[in-house]
Amino acid sequence: MSVPYSKLPGWAEYGLIPLINLVVAFVVAGLVVLLVGESPLEAAILLVKGAFGSGEGIGFTLYYATNFIFSGLAVAVAFHCGLFNIGGEGQAYIGGLGVAIVALSFDSYLPWWVIFPLAIIGSALTGALWALIPAWLQAKRGSHIVITTIMFNFIAASLMVYLLVDVFKPAGQMAPETRVFAEGAQLPRLDWLLEMFGFTIRYAPFNISFLLALVAGVLVWLLIWRTKLGYEIRTMGHSPSAARYAGINQTRTIIITMMISGGLAGMMALNPIMGAQFRMQLDFVTGAGFVGIAVALMGRSHPVGIIPAAILFGMLYQGGAEIAFEMPNISRDMIVIIQGLVILFAGALEHLFRPTVINIFSRLSRSPGPDAATSAEGGR
Amino acid sequence: MDFFNAIILLLDSTIRLSVPLLFACLAGLYSERAGVFDIGLEGKMLAGAFAGAAAAAVYDSAWIGMLAAVSISIFFALVHGFASITHRGNQIVSGVAINFVAAGSTVILGQAWFRQGGRTPSLGTEERFNALNLPGAEALRDVPIIGQLYSELLSGHSLMVYLAFLMVPITWWALYRTRFGLRLRAVGENPGAVDTAGISVTWLRYRAVICCGALCGLAGTYLSVAQNAGFVKDMTAGKGFIALAALIFAKWRPVNAMLACLLFGFLDAAAIRLQGQPLPFIGKVPVQFMQALPYVLTVILLAGFIGKAIPPKAGGVPYVKER
Numbered sequence: 221m222s223v224p225y226s227k228l229p230g231w232a233e234y235g236l237i238p239l240i241n242l243v244v245a246f247v248v249a250g251l252v253v254l255l256v257g258e259s260p261l262e263a264a265i266l267l268v269k270g271a272f273g274s275g276e277g278i279g280f281t282l283y284y285a286t287n288f289i290f291s292g293l294a295v296a297v298a299f300h301c302g303l304f305n306i307g308g309e310g311q312a313y314i315g316g317l318g319v320a321i322v323a324l325s326f327d328s329y330l331p332w333w334v335i336f337p338l339a340i341i342g343s344a345l346t347g348a349l350w351a352l353i354p355a356w357l358q359a360k361r362g363s364h365i366v367i368t369t370i371m372f373n374f375i376a377a378s379l380m381v382y383l384l385v386d387v388f389k390p391a392g393q394m395a396p397e398t399r400v401f402a403e404g405a406q407l408p409r410l411d412w413l414l415e416m417f418g419f420t421i422r423y424a425p426f427n428i429s430f431l432l433a434l435v436a437g438v439l440v441w442l443l444i445w446r447t448k449l450g451y452e453i454r455t456m457g458h459s460p461s462a463a464r465y466a467g468i469n470q471t472r473t474i475i476i477t478m479m480i481s482g483g484l485a486g487m488m489a490l491n492p493i494m495g496a497q498f499r500m501q502l503d504f505v506t507g508a509g510f511v512g513i514a515v516a517l518m519g520r521s522h523p524v525g526i527i528p529a530a531i532l533f534g535m536l537y538q539g540g541a542e543i544a545f546e547m548p549n550i551s552r553d554m555i556v557i558i559q560g561l562v563i564l565f566a567g568a569l570e571h572l573f574r575p576t577v578i579n580i581f582s583r584l585s586r587s588p589g590p591d592a593a594t595s596a597e598g599g600r
Numbered sequence: 601m602d603f604f605n606a607i608i609l610l611l612d613s614t615i616r617l618s619v620p621l622l623f624a625c626l627a628g629l630y631s632e633r634a635g636v637f638d639i640g641l642e643g644k645m646l647a648g649a650f651a652g653a654a655a656a657a658v659y660d661s662a663w664i665g666m667l668a669a670v671s672i673s674i675f676f677a678l679v680h681g682f683a684s685i686t687h688r689g690n691q692i693v694s695g696v697a698i699n700f701v702a703a704g705s706t707v708i709l710g711q712a713w714f715r716q717g718g719r720t721p722s723l724g725t726e727e728r729f730n731a732l733n734l735p736g737a738e739a740l741r742d743v744p745i746i747g748q749l750y751s752e753l754l755s756g757h758s759l760m761v762y763l764a765f766l767m768v769p770i771t772w773w774a775l776y777r778t779r780f781g782l783r784l785r786a787v788g789e790n791p792g793a794v795d796t797a798g799i800s801v802t803w804l805r806y807r808a809v810i811c812c813g814a815l816c817g818l819a820g821t822y823l824s825v826a827q828n829a830g831f832v833k834d835m836t837a838g839k840g841f842i843a844l845a846a847l848i849f850a851k852w853r854p855v856n857a858m859l860a861c862l863l864f865g866f867l868d869a870a871a872i873r874l875q876g877q878p879l880p881f882i883g884k885v886p887v888q889f890m891q892a893l894p895y896v897l898t899v900i901l902l903a904g905f906i907g908k909a910i911p912p913k914a915g916g917v918p919y920v921k922e923r
């Protein structure tokens with residue numbers, strides 16, 4: 221690939237440009253709010269108040285963020301290898317299968333601290349297996365991973381409906397969901413964590429899988445930037461032909477990367493199933509797998525970026541529920557729009573403002589001082 | 601005769617179900633043959649379906665609905681072009697973004713404008729594309745076999761259905777018999793050569809993307825203004841992706857595309873018809889299995905177990921003019 225644009229200083233590359241892109245995405249989202257006849261400013265205030273105004277709000281925000289950290293990391297790991305895993309949604313859904321099997325088998329015999337590691341393994345394993353087939357097809361048969369992972373999302377949805385309705389549903393129950401788990405498969409809440417800061421979480425299902433998500437973030441960082449496998453993954457992502465010349469086994473790298481990605485997506489299922497609902501329900505993923513794409517793009521595929529991006533989307537989810545309460549014209553679907561706009565401006569149009577910014581920088585470096593005022597128009 | 605009737609009914613619904621796939625598949629054909637991958641067919645179709653139904657309901661005219669659907673779909677196609685042609689962004693990321701923006705905005709705007717839970721008001725017969733009877737369909741109805749074939753299978757579809765199948769030869773002609781088509785195919789294989797010949801790669805690709813948008817808009821119009829009487833949330837339900845798979849299966853050729861879409865339409869029709877009915881030798885098949893079948897089949901097809909699909913060489917790669 222040719223290098224189309226010249227370099228920028230690090231803080232502009234990783235701070236300024238993503239920020240400009242994000243601001244533009246939210247400005248366009250604000251226009252949509254305006255279009256349906258509500259005030260964007262009021263909506264923003266409600267959003268922040270709903271997400272961070274109370275201990276319970278913060279608890280919910282971080283609960284949603286937990287999902288998005290997992291799905292964001294999943295997409296990011298695949299991105300580093302040059303693969304676009306759109307199948308996070310399906311992998312997380314199937315990951316729920318691993319969680320449910322472990323929980324339903326052991327919940328009345330074992331304490332949570334034994335079941336939790338087992339469920340982590342179960343969810344990661346099932347999620348990874350769901351990613352294995354598209355990975356194998358990509359590596360061996362050259363079928364495009366984007367299409368196959370999308371197909372696997374639909375197949376996962378059908379499979380889970382079948383399993384929930386015909387296999388997991390206890391006799392005599394109407395709702396297609398598993399029975400409620402006993403105490404052994406219920407993860408402890410992190411009320412103490414927020415109490416340290418003087419908040420009470422009340423009913424928010426903010427639980428220990430949040431800490432697991434943070435640990436996963438550290439592990440992903442170690443994997444990608446501090447191991448041989450990570451180096452191979454990044455080499456593949458930058459240039460598959462260079463990787464081939466370097467003697468990297470491409471099939472192996474693609475399959476392992478996708479299985480790690482699927483495993484991370486699968487682990488997302490721990491949070492809603494064992495941390496909040498204590499049972500597996502239909503459609504428990506609710507789009508969190510797709511949010512991961514926006515989160516990974518916003519966080520530039522780095523855990524340090526992904527965690528704040530996930531919290532931002534957690535805020536949108538929680539605060540969005542609050543807005544829907546006050547403004548009947550705005551529902552949860554608003555978040556889908558914002559998600560799309562973030563993907564558009566932080567992903568596909570990431571170079572939109574780059575020439576302008578580069579211009580300003582080069583002008584600044586040529587004649588420092590008087591021209592600085594023009595940089596104020598940098599936004600557009 | 602009962603069996604024959606059942607077959608006719610099955611084929612009839614095959615045609616109905618393959619029309620949106622066909623429009624979307626041909627849409628993708630223009631874009632991908634020009635070297636712009638488009639995963640946003642789904643989103644453009646959905647936006648088109650919403651705009652079509654909304655405009656048809658407000659202005660009491662199916663034609664205005666169609667116009668609105670095509671316009672909004674072209675708008676989204678231009679956004680895709682702006683990101684992936686002008687700004688050399690990742691084409692897949694841009695398509696995904698369009699899918700999400702369409703999925704969210706159709707519901708939000710639908711709720712804000714019509715307050716029916718994201719639906720548009722249901723359209724009356726005047727505001728839809730209705731069934732057309734081909735000449736002689738009534739007269740031939742009682743003739744055995746031929747009558748059935750002609751008046752049940754071929755006659756009695758809406759204008760949009762005939763338009764969809766008419767688009768196949770038109771696309772073939774445009775692609776293989778016109779200067780525009782030659783250049784379009786060239787720009788998908790070797791944009792450098794096209795550029796050297798003094799033809800604008802950007803403008804060519806933009807034209808391809810506009811064709812794609814227009815056809816996606818027609819697919820959406822068919823869904824909400826012809827097949828159904830109004831828009832419901834997420835009514836495309838993955839058809840855009842199936843169309844994409846059909847396109848790959850068809851190896852980016854118009855006539856193959858029609859056959860692939862008919863195959864996927866047939867699967868869908870069979871799934872609906874066989875729901876809850878026991879099959880010989882296998883017994884009762886779960887509904888969910890039949891619903892998943894088109895996707896499973898797509899994966900098998902994509903795996904290249906049935907022929908190898910080679911995409912346009914420059915597909916997915918933004919063109920950078922050497923300086």
